[in-house]
Amino acid sequence: MKRAFITGITGQDGSYLAELLLGKGYEVHGLIRRASTFNTSRIDHLYVDPHEPEARLYLHYGDLSDGARLATLLAEINPDEVYNLAAQSHVRVSFDEPEHTADTTGTGTIRVLEAVRASKIETRYYQASSSELYGATPPPQNEETAFYPRSPYAAAKLYSFWITKNYREAYDLFAVNGILFNHESPRRGETFVTRKITRAVAAIKAGRQDHVYMGNLDAVRDWGYAAEYVEGMWRMLQADTPDDYVLATGVGTSVREFLVTAFEHAGLNWEDHVRFDERYLRPTEVDALIGDPSKAEAELGWKAKVHPLDLARLMVDADIEALQHAGQPWIDRVPLEGWPLR
Numbered sequence: 001m002k003r004a005f006i007t008g009i010t011g012q013d014g015s016y017l018a019e020l021l022l023g024k025g026y027e028v029h030g031l032i033r034r035a036s037t038f039n040t041s042r043i044d045h046l047y048v049d050p051h052e053p054e055a056r057l058y059l060h061y062g063d064l065s066d067g068a069r070l071a072t073l074l075a076e077i078n079p080d081e082v083y084n085l086a087a088q089s090h091v092r093v094s095f096d097e098p099e100h101t102a103d104t105t106g107t108g109t110i111r112v113l114e115a116v117r118a119s120k121i122e123t124r125y126y127q128a129s130s131s132e133l134y135g136a137t138p139p140p141q142n143e144e145t146a147f148y149p150r151s152p153y154a155a156a157k158l159y160s161f162w163i164t165k166n167y168r169e170a171y172d173l174f175a176v177n178g179i180l181f182n183h184e185s186p187r188r189g190e191t192f193v194t195r196k197i198t199r200a201v202a203a204i205k206a207g208r209q210d211h212v213y214m215g216n217l218d219a220v221r222d223w224g225y226a227a228e229y230v231e232g233m234w235r236m237l238q239a240d241t242p243d244d245y246v247l248a249t250g251v252g253t254s255v256r257e258f259l260v261t262a263f264e265h266a267g268l269n270w271e272d273h274v275r276f277d278e279r280y281l282r283p284t285e286v287d288a289l290i291g292d293p294s295k296a297e298a299e300l301g302w303k304a305k306v307h308p309l310d311l312a313r314l315m316v317d318a319d320i321e322a323l324q325h326a327g328q329p330w331i332d333r334v335p336l337e338g339w340p341l342r
């Protein structure tokens with residue numbers, strides 16, 4: 001039985017990756033942060049009592065700020081594959097918390113890589129790199145495109161990209177960068193633009209909210225479906241040689257197009273409900289990200305099937321469905337615009 005270690009298992013991608021690996025027969029170990037409330041809602045459906053013989057998913061407390069803990073854990077678990085998905089992953093928030101973002105999204109990576117070396121395990125390493133690295137460089141973007149980061153988040157990810165490549169070359173580690181373009185799902189964090197829109201559509205449709213405040217609607221992104229992207233991560237670690245790959249749909253869509261499609265899908269006119277708030281603008285914006293995933297298709301046989309506007313409809317349906325179930329705490333307790341969240 002193969003064994004995997006996932007940092008960021010409680011996040012969107014970590015939850016889909018855990019599902020995928022369990023489905024392939026892996027034993028899966030995940031790193032979770034100690035919090036004063038439960039933070040496992042995205043993986044609760046995978047829970048099997050660890051005392052039961054069929055249990056294959058195990059969680060361990062730890063944090064990317066704690067290198068010694070990472071080394072001890074890796075030595076104990078001795079995984080065949082390490083997926084480093086944990087990060088402060090919100091671009092707008094990285095302007096508010098640049099130092100924390102550098103420590104988690106940048107230095108956190110060297111802590112995991114050093115833990116791999118210190119524990120002397122034989123493993124393959126996946127680094128969650130990002131299309132944000134391209135920043136101001138115009139699309140289409142592929143593995144040869146120059147990086148031009150435009151946020152503290154992207155600058156931290158730039159360090160992580162290069163240190164991963166350096167450890168591959170310096171220590172002959174099987175280490176890869178997945179340069180993933182935006183990928184979304186019904187499990188997407190609630191303050192990223194797609195999910196913010198689809199949650200607002202569901203709440204407006206249900207008569208629980210009248211409007212939503214948005215930032216720059218002209219930005220273009222290449223939104224794919226997260227459940228498909230974790231398959232690409234796994235394929236990178238099954239390759240004969242380690243390399244870096246772009247995963248994307250190749251289709252660019254503006255925030256406005258996504259928003260119009262989402263509102264229309266629910267039979268709503270977006271202009272009646274969308275307002276502007278500069279709180280959601282960034283000091284430096286990334287205008288357009290559209291990936292060219294041909295290398296992943298040719299070498300890994302990976303291709304995105306769900307395109308951005310299908311994704312908008314899929315996510316609206318999921319949020320409407322979620323709202324119909326009683327006791328959804330997010331809608332009962334947290335007013336969408338009540339907290340000053342980005």
Ligand code: NAP
Pocket residue numbers: 007008009010011012013014031032033039062063064065084085086087088089090104128129130131179180181182183184189
């Ligand atoms: P996400 O939903 O924000 O999940 C982030 C995960 O990291 C969560 O499990 C979070 O734990 C954990 N985490 C944050 N700080 C940590 C710390 N100091 N120590 C340990 N764990 C910590 O992100 P995602 O969308 O799944 O993305 C996964 C990775 O891919 C991230 O590195 C992200 O930057 C990168 N990426 C994402 C996209 C995308 O479009 N989704 C595209 C390119 C790259 P809590 O649950 O406790 O907060």
Ligand code: G4F
Pocket residue numbers: 089090091092129130131132180181182183191192193194196213214215216217219220221255280281282285286289342
């Ligand atoms: O959904 P977003 O916050 O995602 P962003 O900044 O593209 O970053 C995401 O994708 C990256 C991959 O390229 C990941 F590395 C990163 O971890 C994260 O997952 O914003 C998308 C666009 C931006 O241009 C933003 O300015 O939407 C625009 N936007 C307009 N109004 C908004 C809003 N973004 C947010 N979050 N909230 C708004 O109200």
